[in-house]
Every structure is written in structure tokens, then in C-alpha cells.
Amino acid sequence: MTPAKKVIGEIVFGLLSPEKIRKMSATRIITPDTYDEDGFPIEMGLMDTRLGVIEPGLRCKTCGQRVRDCPGHFGHIELAMPVIHVGFAKTIYGILKATCRACGNLLLNQKEIEKFRKAYEEVVRRGENTSNFAKEVIKQASKASKCPYCGKEKLPIEYDKPTTFREAGHKMTPSEVREWLEKVSEALGDDLKLLDINPKVARPEWMVLTVLPVPPVTTRPSITLETGERSEDDLTHKLVDIIRINQRLQENRDAGAPQLIVEDLWELLQYHVTTYFDNQTSGIPPARHRSGRALKTLAQRLKGKEGRFRSNLSGKRVNFSARTVISPDPNISINEVGVPIDVARELTVPIKVTPHNLEEMKELVKRGPNPKPPAGVKYIPGVNYVIRPDGRRVKVTEENANVVADRLEPGAIVERQLQDGDIVLFNRQPSLHRMSMMAHKVRVLPYKTFRLNLAVCPPYNADFDGDEMNLHVLQSEEARAEAEILMKVQEHILSPRFGGAIIGAIHDHITGCFLLTYKDKKFKKDDAIRMLSAAGYRGKVEDEMSGKDIFSKILPEGINLEYKAKACVGCEKCLKEKCPYDAYVVIKDSKLITGVIDEKSIGAFKGEIIEYITRKFGNEKAREFIDRVTKLGIAAIMIIGFTTGIDDEDIPEEAQLQIKEELEKAKRKIQQLIKAYNEGELEQIPGRSLEETLEMEIMRVTGRARDRTGEIASKHLGMDNSAVIMARSGARGSMLNLSQMAGCVGQQAVRGERIHRGYRNRTLPHFKKGDLGAEAKGFVSSSYKKGLSPTEYFFHSMGGREGLVDTAVRTSRSGYMQRRLVNALENIKLEEDGTVRTTTGEIVQFTYGEDGVDPMRSIRGKAIDVDLVLREVEHGK
Amino acid sequence: MKFDILKHKLVPHHEILSQEEVEKLLKTYNIKKEQLPRMLLSDPVAKAIGAKEGDIVKIIRKSPTAGISIAYRLVVKEII
Numbered sequence: 001m002t003p004a005k006k007v008i009g010e011i012v013f014g015l016l017s018p019e020k021i022r023k024m025s026a027t028r029i030i031t032p033d034t035y036d037e038d039g040f041p042i043e044m045g046l047m048d049t050r051l052g053v054i055e056p057g058l059r060c061k062t063c064g065q066r067v068r069d070c071p072g073h074f075g076h077i078e079l080a081m082p083v084i085h086v087g088f089a090k091t092i093y094g095i096l097k098a099t100c101r102a103c104g105n106l107l108l109n110q111k112e113i114e115k116f117r118k119a120y121e122e123v124v125r126r127g128e129n130t131s132n133f134a135k136e137v138i139k140q141a142s143k144a145s146k147c148p149y150c151g152k153e154k155l156p157i158e159y160d161k162p163t164t165f166r167e168a169g170h171k172m173t174p175s176e177v178r179e180w181l182e183k184v185s186e187a188l189g190d191d192l193k194l195l196d197i198n199p200k201v202a203r204p205e206w207m208v209l210t211v212l213p214v215p216p217v218t219t220r221p222s223i224t225l226e227t228g229e230r231s232e233d234d235l236t237h238k239l240v241d242i243i244r245i246n247q248r249l250q251e252n253r254d255a256g257a258p259q260l261i262v263e264d265l266w267e268l269l270q271y272h273v274t275t276y277f278d279n280q281t282s283g284i285p286p287a288r289h290r291s292g293r294a295l296k297t298l299a300q301r302l303k304g305k306e307g308r309f310r311s312n313l314s315g316k317r318v319n320f321s322a323r324t325v326i327s328p329d330p331n332i333s334i335n336e337v338g339v340p341i342d343v344a345r346e347l348t349v350p351i352k353v354t355p356h357n358l359e360e361m362k363e364l365v366k367r368g369p370n371p372k373p374p375a376g377v378k379y380i381p382g383v384n385y386v387i388r389p390d391g392r393r394v395k396v397t398e399e400n401a402n403v404v405a406d407r408l409e410p411g412a413i414v415e416r417q418l419q420d421g422d423i424v425l426f427n428r429q430p431s432l433h434r435m436s437m438m439a440h441k442v443r444v445l446p447y448k449t450f451r452l453n454l455a456v457c458p459p460y461n462a463d464f465d466g467d468e469m470n471l472h473v474l475q476s477e478e479a480r481a482e483a484e485i486l487m488k489v490q491e492h493i494l495s496p497r498f499g500g501a502i503i504g505a506i507h508d509h510i511t512g513c514f515l516l517t518y519k520d521k522k523f524k525k526d527d528a529i530r531m532l533s534a535a536g537y538r539g540k541v542e543d544e545m546s547g548k549d550i551f552s553k554i555l556p557e558g559i560n561l562e563y564k565a566k567a568c569v570g571c572e573k574c575l576k577e578k579c580p581y582d583a584y585v586v587i588k589d590s591k592l593i594t595g596v597i598d599e600k601s602i603g604a605f606k607g608e609i610i611e612y613i614t615r616k617f618g619n620e621k622a623r624e625f626i627d628r629v630t631k632l633g634i635a636a637i638m639i640i641g642f643t644t645g646i647d648d649e650d651i652p653e654e655a656q657l658q659i660k661e662e663l664e665k666a667k668r669k670i671q672q673l674i675k676a677y678n679e680g681e682l683e684q685i686p687g688r689s690l691e692e693t694l695e696m697e698i699m700r701v702t703g704r705a706r707d708r709t710g711e712i713a714s715k716h717l718g719m720d721n722s723a724v725i726m727a728r729s730g731a732r733g734s735m736l737n738l739s740q741m742a743g744c745v746g747q748q749a750v751r752g753e754r755i756h757r758g759y760r761n762r763t764l765p766h767f768k769k770g771d772l773g774a775e776a777k778g779f780v781s782s783s784y785k786k787g788l789s790p791t792e793y794f795f796h797s798m799g800g801r802e803g804l805v806d807t808a809v810r811t812s813r814s815g816y817m818q819r820r821l822v823n824a825l826e827n828i829k830l831e832e833d834g835t836v837r838t839t840t841g842e843i844v845q846f847t848y849g850e851d852g853v854d855p856m857r858s859i860r861g862k863a864i865d866v867d868l869v870l871r872e873v874e875h876g877k
Numbered sequence: 878m879k880f881d882i883l884k885h886k887l888v889p890h891h892e893i894l895s896q897e898e899v900e901k902l903l904k905t906y907n908i909k910k911e912q913l914p915r916m917l918l919s920d921p922v923a924k925a926i927g928a929k930e931g932d933i934v935k936i937i938r939k940s941p942t943a944g945i946s947i948a949y950r951l952v953v954k955e956i957i
């Protein structure tokens with residue numbers, strides 16, 4: 001029999017009174033022993049069966065139920081002497097400071113109290129925090145030197161962490177404190193609220209414990225080790241200590257032992273009770289296990305990352321999920337995820353058995369949990385569990401598979417292992433936007449990693465340097481339908497973040513397409529066939545094809561586009577179709593006329609063609625295009641061939657000389673500036689000091705020097721250079737990276753200034769004091785390829801360190817901000833009438849975003865792209 | 878000299894709705910007055926246009942996304 005379900009009406013936070021503790025106690029605990037020789041719980045011991053049962057077979061003496069049904073019941077310990085509750089020591093300190101020892105009144109006169117009463121009402125009405133108010137009251141009251149009611153002198157109170165109070169140097173016993181607090185409750189009555197105490201649910205003297213509640217055994221279950229030895233919970237250990245000392249204290253006191261011994265034991269009892277609540281209380285050594293490990297007591301169960309809140313309440317572990325390392329697979333669709341066989345065998349999908357699928361399910365169950373696939377097939381799903389119509393869960397094994405299959409009947413649920421096409425959720429932390437968790441279709445594959453298409457790396461922000469991802473198998477039809485319609489990868493090609501594509505080609509895809517379509521490269525028929533068939537094209541192929549024609553074959557029909565490619569250098573006057581860099585893309589009726597295909601066309605974050613297809617033909621077509629274009633890119637790069645190495649940064653000797661000359665020139669210019677500064681001839685920039693002016697001028701010179709050396713270097717790095725191809729096409733790296741490798745690294749800065757800290761008046765002992773020159777202040781004139789001098793290396797590390805610290809600080813701060821925003825906005829919802837409202841229907845925005853535009857369906861944030869519409873009309877005629 | 882805040886370029890246009898307009902507004906959004914965003918009676922603009930507690934003020938703003946956006950606020954003594 002299960003007890004009737006109860007509904008929580010309200011929750012009141014207050015203190016437990018000694019009477020309440022006794023009243024809710026199932027038994028008083030008097031013996032520190034737990035079990036007798038037969039291993040049976042001792043009566044009135046810590047494992048008394050009235051506190052609940054944890055062993056199967058036993059019945060609880062309080063409620064008569066067995067293991068899983070008995071919720072457990074509290075017991076209590078009568079403390080021989082009162083002890084301070086550490087959790088309230090600060091509150092007690094406040095009260096002692098603010099009240100009179102003799103009469104218990106607040107050390108404020110009637111007028112002041114009246115004033116505070118009024119102020120309190122106001123604070124409550126405003127719904128503000130009353131704890132700050134109490135601080136104010138205590139501050140005021142503790143100023144008094146004499147009680148305004150009984151005239152007794154107020155002695156200074158000191159507080160020694162964690163539980164000691166002194167009145168003018170005299171150490172107060174917990175009993176004295178308790179008596180004082182009793183007087184306070186008596187004298188203050190309803191005014192206790194001024195001290196932020198609700199007299200209805202808490203009286204100050206209850207903060208000094210006379211009775212200690214003993215939590216049910218179900219909260220501190222003992223575990224039986226394989227050796228048969230019983231191991232008790234840390235809380236039980238602590239309670240044993242408390243009872244032992246409590247007993248000794250009682251005996252000694254009753255026998256009239258010397259005051260000193262009683263006080264020592266009392267102190268010890270206080271220590272045990274304190275560490276029972278919080279074993280990390282500052283000021284006292286933590287209680288330890290025999291092995292030397294610090295005990296995990298009440299506070300430790302709740303606190304921190306591994307505590308109840310963060311580990312069990314805010315974040316829970318779930319079933320039907322898997323986690324492993326990810327690796328790339330360019331051959332699966334962006335909608336798919338490769339799942340290792342081992343994982344697929346563990347994860348299951350529940351299938352309801354009906355008269356219609358009964359036979360099919362019987363066949364499935366017969367396979368057992370580890371079926372041998374037929375020849376030529378690598379994997380077929382088996383069944384791990386069958387849930388019978390009565391709710392019993394039956395584990396399917398090789399031995400019982402046939403029996404279970406025969407007994408299968410409609411109404412049962414078969415938990416089938418994953419198979420190709422099952423829909424699952426795939427997630428990579430940190431889950432910063434909704435694309436961090438998308439639905440994929442399963443592809444069961446060999447080996448041990450999750451496989452994903454490279455085009456979905458950007459939304460997950462994933463790479464393969466050891467990243468791990470989580471996978472969740474959906475367990476209901478509704479969830480699967482919802483995931484399929486709303487969460488599938490192809491539904492997220494356009495990002496709601498900026499209204500453009502977030503899924504698209506990266507790295508080699510872009511390089512490949514660039515090489516394929518740059519200028520009018522021609523390909524032999526067999527190469528063209530190889531590339532196009534890899535891209536999934538099935539159709540006619542001409543004898544000799546240009547790269548642009550090959551690319552055009554995979555474009556869906558009806559595309560008309562015109563834009564500048566990533567490779568565009570921004571000439572003063574754009575020659576459009578006649579661009580010498582082939583950077584003006586024109587696509588007419590799905591034929592690439594001019595322009596090279598690069599990041600701007602197909603890349604994630606930028607891809608014009610991807611965006612166009614998604615908007616015009618929908619997600620399905622866009623997915624198809626992404627799958628094809630990435631495969632085409634890879635086929636092209638493989639056939640054309642591509643490599644990069646350190647010799648890509650080789651520049652001819654004359655260029656190196658030029659660079660050297662440029663650097664010398666810059667250094668001379670800096671010396672001139674310093675000279676002018678020293679002689680007071682430097683022309684001051686308005687609003688800047690002379691020093692600042694000099695620094696700015698020097699920074700400008702060093703900046704220009706780096707740019708100039710970069711220019712010289714790039715002059716010798718042409719489109720025949722792999723590194724340049726990657727940088728210009730947007731596949732990877734930038735021209736700045738290249739000029740730092742080939743030309744010069746440039747000025748290193750910390751907080752936007754030249755490096756100036758270190759030794760007295762100089763950055764390093766390698767330089768003269770007061771040296772303001774380029775080298776002494778962090779200018780790195782070497783290139784990465786040439787290598788840095790020791791001082792340059794050191795300055796470079798300083799600049800690099802700043803970058804690392806910045807990222808670390810930024811991520812933690814933006815993470816905190818994100819949590820706060822999510823918390824504040826999580827319940828706000830867009831209603832059908834276009835308004836944005838809270839759960840109570842209060843309007844936040846009258847029209848979503850003021851313009852009612854869904855950013856995902858916008859064109860980079862705008863509702864319409866006028867140019868595009870005009871062009872469509874033009875082509876339509 | 879007293880400055881007319883309503884003429885300041887950062888202050889959008891405010892106007893008090895008539896009884897009929899209020900009824901129409903509440904009907905279009907199917908709401909009670911309390912579900913509207915609020916503005917304080919002590920708000921300088923509320924004082925300047927002479928709004929009273931319980932009035933609904935229509936605010937016409939320039940919007941970077943929509944060109945013009947319209948919002949309504951209930952004038953209250955205090956925000957709870």
C-alpha cells in the first residue's frame with residue numbers, strides 16, 4: 001500500500017523548536033552503537049528500525065512499510081548541554097550586540113524603535129530585502145553604552161569564529177547565550193522582525209541547540225562491502241561521535257566531575273556538532289575519517305559543483321544518452337551522425353507491440369541483444385529489454401530470447417537497439433545557442449567515435465583535437481516528430497543570430513572549390529567525371545570542361561546571383577565581370593559565368609549561394625547543395641593537388657633586403673622622434689601629454705613598418721602560393737598571418753601600449769635604463785619564419801599572455817551574463833498575435849522586435865533585400 | 878527658464894489615449910490594463926503631458942528595425 005499523494009500547499013522557512021524536534025522524532029537515540037552481533041539494528045541506536053529501513057526484508061517500525069516505500073523518519077538526541085548552531089553564529093552575534101543582557105530589550109529608545117518599525121513596514125511594502133534592514137538596526141543598537149530601559153551597562157561583545165562569544169573578555173557558555181536569547185524573545189516579541197527574525201516561525205534561543213534531530217537512515221544508508229564488512233555513512237560516523245561525547249559529558253556532569261573536565265567535554269561536543277553541520281568551518285580542523293579523508297557532512301552534501309544543487313538538481317544525469325570523441329566524416333550527410341556499433345547496441349528506441357507489428361517484433365526479439373549480422377552487412381539491431389504489458393522489465397539475453405519472443409503480446413514494449421535512420425539529439429557543450437543541440441539521423445558505423453559532417457562544425461563550434469559530444473535518443477513519438485520538424489540540422493542552415501548561413505563549407509571545401517573555379521581552368525573528361533560523380537551528380541559530362549562548368553552542374557536550377565567574392569581586393573573602380581582577380585561572381589540561370597567560388601559563396605557564416613538556395617528553394621535543397629558542394633570541393637582538391645609548408649613563406653633575397661631596409665628606416669624614424677622628444681621639439685598632439693604623443697607616434701611608425709614589410713612580402717607571394725590561396729579564398733589564415741611569417745611580426749603590446757614594465761626604468765636588463773627605442777619596448781622585427789631573438793620572444797610571450805587572459809576572463813564573464821539573461825528571459829514567449837508576453841500575459845513588446853521579423857527568416861537582419869528582389873524581377877521578364 | 882522636455886530629440890512622442898481608444902486597444906490585444914507595460918506618474922514626460930493615474934499613454938518611437946514603432950504604457954503611481 002502506498003500512502004496517499006500529498007500536494008505541497010506552501011513552504012515556510014523557520015527554525016525547529018526543541019519541542020518540534022521531539023514531536024517529529026520517531027525515537028530518542030541513546031546508544032552510539034549501530035548493529036548487534038547478528039547484524040540487526042540496535043534499538044535506540046543510530047540504525048533503529050523506527051528511523052526507517054534500508055535492508056530488503058525488514059519492515060519499518062514507524063510506518064510498517066518496506067525498503068522503497070518507507071520514506072524514513074527522524075529521531076533525536078537529547079544534548080546534555082546546549083551547543084551553538086554554527087549556521088546561526090553570526091545571527092546570534094548580531095542579537096547579542098544589539099540587546100541588553102539583563103532585560104533583553106533592543107538598545108534603542110522608544111522613539112528610535114518606532115522609527116525603525118515604520119521603516120520596516122516600508123521596506124516590506126516595497127518588497128525589498130529585510131536582511132539589510134536588520135544590519136542597520138544592529139549597527140544603531142550596538143552604539144549604545146547603556147540599556148535605555150533597565151540602565152544596565154552594555155559590555156562589548158566579541159565573536160571568535162566559529163562558535164565562541166565573549167562579553168568583555170569573559171567567555172560565555174552556550175547556556176549563558178541561550179538564557180540571554182530567551183530574554184530577548186521574551187522582551188522583543190513582535191519586534192523580533194526588526195532583527196529579520198519572524199517570531200511566528202523562529203525564536204532566537206532555538207539557535208542554541210538542546211535537542212539534535214537525527215536524520216532518517218535512508219539519508220545515510222550504510223553499504224555492505226564485498227568482504228561482508230559494513231561501512232557506515234559519514235553522517236552516521238559523525239552522529240556516533242556526538243552521542244559518545246554527549247554520554248561522557250552527561251556522566252561526568254552527573255557524577256560532579258571537576259568543572260574543567262566538564263568544560264572540555266562540552267567544548268568537544270560543540271566541535272562535533274559544528275563539524276556535523278559543516279566540516280569546512282573556518283577556524284577549526286575538519287573531522288577526519290580513520291583513513292585521513294575529511295568527512296562529508298551536511299553542508300558538504302549541498303555545496304559546490306558536486307553538491308546536491310549543482311550536481312543533482314540543476315543538472316541531472318539521463319538515460320538513453322552517450323558521449324564519446326568526435327571525428328570527421330565527409331561522406332555522411334550534414335543531417336546524419338555516425339554512431340559506433342558499441343554505442344548503438346547500448347542505446348534503444350521503445351517500440352510498442354501491436355497486432356500489426358507482432359510478428360515483426362517477435363523476429364526482432366529472437367535476435368537477442370547481440371545478433372550476428374548476415375554476410376555483407378556490418379550491423380543489425382537487436383533488443384536489450386522487453387517491457388511486458390504489466391510493466392515488468394525483462395532483460396533479453398541470448399539464452400531467453402526465443403522464450404521472450406514467443407511470449408510477446410500486444411501492449412508490450414520492445415526496446416530496440418539503434419538502427420540507421422533513427423532520430424537522435426546531438427549536442428556539444430557549451431550550449432550557447434540553439435544550434436548547439438540539433439537532431440541528426442543515425443548512421444551506425446564501425447569504430448569508437450561519433451562521426452559528423454564537417455559542414456556542421458561551425459554551429460557546434462567543434463573541431464577534432466579531442467572534442468567530445470553527447471547524444472540523446474528520443475523516447476516518444478511526439479519528441480521524435482518535434483525533433484524532426486524543428487531540430488533537424490537542415491532546419492538550422494540559416495542562423496537566427498544574424499540571418500545568414502551558419503552551416504556551410506570550411507577549409508579544404510573552400511580551397512577545393514577555389515582551385516576548381518579560379519579563372520578558366522580546364523579539366524579532362526575523366527577528371528570531370530570523377531569530381532562530379534563524387535559530388536553525386538548523375539548526368540551528361542562534356543569532353544573538356546572548365547572548372548566553372550563543373551561547378552555549375554551541381555547548382556540547382558533557377559539561380560541568378562551577382563556579388564563580390566571574398567577574393568575581391570576592393571579596387572577603387574570595380575571592373576565587375578572583367579575583374580582581373582576573377583572576384584566578381586555572376587551566376588545566370590544556374591551557370592557560373594565569371595568569378596571564383598570561395599568563402600563568400602559557400603562558406604559557413606558567409607555563403608551567398610547557400611543562403612539564396614535556402615531562402616528560395618528551402619532547407620531540403622540547401623542540404624542537398626551543401627552535401628554536394630563539400631564533396632565536390634574535396635574531389636577537386638584531391639585531383640588538382642594541394643600542399644602547404646614552411647617554404648610557402650619563402651621570399652627572394654632582394655625582398656628580404658627591402659624588408660630589412662624598411663625596418664631600418666622605421667628604427668631611424670623612431671630614433672628621430674626620441675631625439676625630438678628629448679630636445680623638446682616634438683609637436684604635442686592636442687589633449688595628450690608629451691610622453692603620450694611620443695608613444696603614439698612610435699606606435700604609428702611600428703604599425704606602418706609592419707604593414708610595409710607585409711606589402712613587400714605579399715608582392716612575392718602570388719596566387720601560385722598555397723598559403724596565399726588559403727588566405728585569399730577564406731579557407732584558413734589571413735594575409736596578416738602570412739606577412740608575420742614572411743615579413744615581420746611587429747610591435748607587441750600589453751593593454752594597448754608598448755611593453756614598458758619589468759625592471760626599473762627598463763623592460764629587461766638587456767637594455768639601457770630609459771631606452772625608448774624600438775627593440776627595448778617590444779618591437780619584434782624578426783619574422784616567425786626567421787625566428788625571434790630571446791628578447792623578442794619574451795616580449796611576444798607577454799603580448800600572447802594578455803590574449804590568453806583576456807579570453808579566459810571574457811568567457812567566464814559572458815557565461816555569467818548569459819546565465820543571468822537566460823534566467824530573466826526564459827519565460828518570455830512570442831504569442832500568436834505577434835506580441836511578446838510573460839507567462840501571466842503581460843506585454844513586453846507589442847510587436848516582436850518592433851518589426852515582427854523572425855531573424856532567421858530575415859536577410860542578414862533586414863526584412864527584404866531590395867537588390868535581390870529587383871534582380872529577380874529583371875530575370876523574370 | 879524651463880526646458881520643454883517634449884521637444885528634446887531623445888524624447889519620443891507621447892499622447893494620452895481617449896476612453897474609446899483605450900477600449901479599442903484592450904480589445905485588440907485582449908488584455909486588462911494591468912497587462913500593459915507601466916510608466917510612473919512621477920515620470921517627467923507623464924507630468925509634462927498631464928497624465929493621471931490609470932491613463933494609457935501611446936508612445937510613438939523611431940525604431941532602427943521597423944522605422945516607427947508604437948507602444949502603450951499604463952500610468953501608475955508606483956511600480957510594484
Ligand SMILES: [Mg+2]
Nearest residue numbers: 463464465467
Ligand atoms: Mg577542440
Ligand SMILES: [Zn+2]
Nearest residue numbers: 052060063070
Ligand atoms: Zn517508515
Ligand SMILES: [Zn+2]
Nearest residue numbers: 100103147150
Ligand atoms: Zn536592559
Ligand SMILES: [Zn+2]
Nearest residue numbers: 568571579583
Ligand atoms: Zn574587384
